[in-house]
Amino acid sequence: MDITLKNISKHFGHFHALDSIDLQIQSGELIALLGPSGSGKTTLLRIIAGLEFADAGAVYFGGEDVAATPLRKRQIGFVFQHYALFKHMTVGDNVSFGLRIRKGEVRPDKVAIRRRADELLDLVQLSGLGDRYPHQLSGGQRQRVALARALAIEPKVLLLDEPFGALDAKVRKELRQWLRELHQQTGVTTLFVTHDQEEALELADRVVIMNGGRIAQVGSVDEVYEQPASPKVFDFLGSTNRIPVVQRENSLVIGDQHIASYSGDYTGNVTVYVRPSDLRVAGDDDAGFEAIVLNVQRTGPIVRATVEVQYTGQRISVEMPHLHHDVKKLHAQQKLRLRLMQFSVFAAEANSTVESALVPPHLIGRERLRLA
Numbered sequence: 001m002d003i004t005l006k007n008i009s010k011h012f013g014h015f016h017a018l019d020s021i022d023l024q025i026q027s028g029e030l031i032a033l034l035g036p037s038g039s040g041k042t043t044l045l046r047i048i049a050g051l052e053f054a055d056a057g058a059v060y061f062g063g064e065d066v067a068a069t070p071l072r073k074r075q076i077g078f079v080f081q082h083y084a085l086f087k088h089m090t091v092g093d094n095v096s097f098g099l100r101i102r103k104g105e106v107r108p109d110k111v112a113i114r115r116r117a118d119e120l121l122d123l124v125q126l127s128g129l130g131d132r133y134p135h136q137l138s139g140g141q142r143q144r145v146a147l148a149r150a151l152a153i154e155p156k157v158l159l160l161d162e163p164f165g166a167l168d169a170k171v172r173k174e175l176r177q178w179l180r181e182l183h184q185q186t187g188v189t190t191l192f193v194t195h196d197q198e199e200a201l202e203l204a205d206r207v208v209i210m211n212g213g214r215i216a217q218v219g220s221v222d223e224v225y226e227q228p229a230s231p232k233v234f235d236f237l238g239s240t241n242r243i244p245v246v247q248r249e250n251s252l253v254i255g256d257q258h259i260a261s262y263s264g265d266y267t268g269n270v271t272v273y274v275r276p277s278d279l280r281v282a283g284d285d286d287a288g289f290e291a292i293v294l295n296v297q298r299t300g301p302i303v304r305a306t307v308e309v310q311y312t313g314q315r316i317s318v319e320m321p322h323l324h325h326d327v328k329k330l331h332a333q334q335k336l337r338l339r340l341m342q343f344s345v346f347a348a349e350a351n352s353t354v355e356s357a358l359v360p361p362h363l364i365g366r367e368r369l370r371l372a
């Protein structure tokens with residue numbers, strides 16, 4: 001089932017929780033709604049479900065405006081963060097609940113209901129546990145029961161609100177992989193809310209990044225990660241270093257050092273955004289910038305260092321694989337050159353001064369005069 005959201009807005013009192021949301025979701029897509037707390041993810045999910053109503057705009061399922069379609073007729077499966085299983089019912093009865101409460105002709109007979117529950121328990125890899133009660137399951141198993149229950153009604157759309165939020169990190173990782181496989185098998189159009197960028201990037205076909213009730217960017221995992229539309233999106237998708245530099249003749253420079261080629265939209269004083277893991281020790285022929293190592297931490301296969309960028313004074317983090325011979329020897333007070341493997345450039349931040357970005361310290365007096 002494809003879903004179209006057109007110009008959705010929602011206020012709670014004077015608070016503008018959603019502002020002109022437009023989004024098109026293809027049938028069978030797995031979409032992550034990612035964003036900081038309060039950005040409007042759950043509100044949007046609830047509006048799609050019909051649990052909340054928009055002040056303006058429309059939701060279309062397969063081209064049909066669902067404004068007048070009540071919740072029970074939207075054929076939506078839900079899973080929330082806190083497993084809302086019925087405690088007094090067995091796992092099998094929980095899974096088949098949506099079928100057992102159907103009325104009239106659409107209610108399958110007892111044997112068919114039992115068979116469907118068993119199939120679903122197979123699908124979520126819990127076969128044989130149908131007679132247990134929820135308290136006899138682990139957290140991860142309970143969330144899988146919740147998913148099986150949501151799938152029992154053969155939903156056209158699956159909506160998951162932080163489905164793994166209450167589970168520990170290891171179980172979360174396992175369930176992510178499992179959900180991805182389950183989605184490949186069922187092909188149900190799925191939207192899931194998360195504020196965990198790793199979860200969104202690992203699971204989704206496309207990511208919708210929300211901020212302050214608006215969509216900050218929509219794209220494939222590679223698009224949002226490699227071409228973030230704004231500093232906010234860059235920040236939200238992982239650790240960020242910011243380095244003030246100058247764009248000059250297709251080049252980014254710090255002082256007299258050419259640190260990378262660049263011919264994008266921004267010119268003059270700009271800020272390079274680079275992730276710690278996208279920095280490497282530069283070879284003799286590489287473009288790069290000088291830095292001094294302040295401290296080094298070795299954690300398993302990764303070496304983490306804090307370095308100070310020469311001339312600009314920024315303290316930035318670097319993460320490199322420990323196997324490289326230059327990285328093995330890294331120590332405090334060492335001078336080195338770093339190169340940017342992948343980075344984004346945005347307009348200069350308000351507090352990054354021209355003199356710190358542009359010139360080596362011994363030239364600052366002169367350069368300031370020239371700029372005055």
Ligand SMILES: Nc1ncnc2c1ncn2[C@@H]1O[C@H](COP(=O)(O)OP(=O)(O)OP(=O)(O)O)[C@@H](O)[C@H]1O
Pocket residue numbers: 012015017035036037038039040041042043044195
């Ligand atoms: N029923 C309500 N009444 C008043 N304000 C609400 C209501 N529901 C949500 N809000 C507000 O709307 C904003 C968006 O809330 P929403 O739950 O959609 O955010 P979210 O991105 O899902 O956040 P989280 O990750 O913390 O769950 C928040 O500021 C929240 O306080």
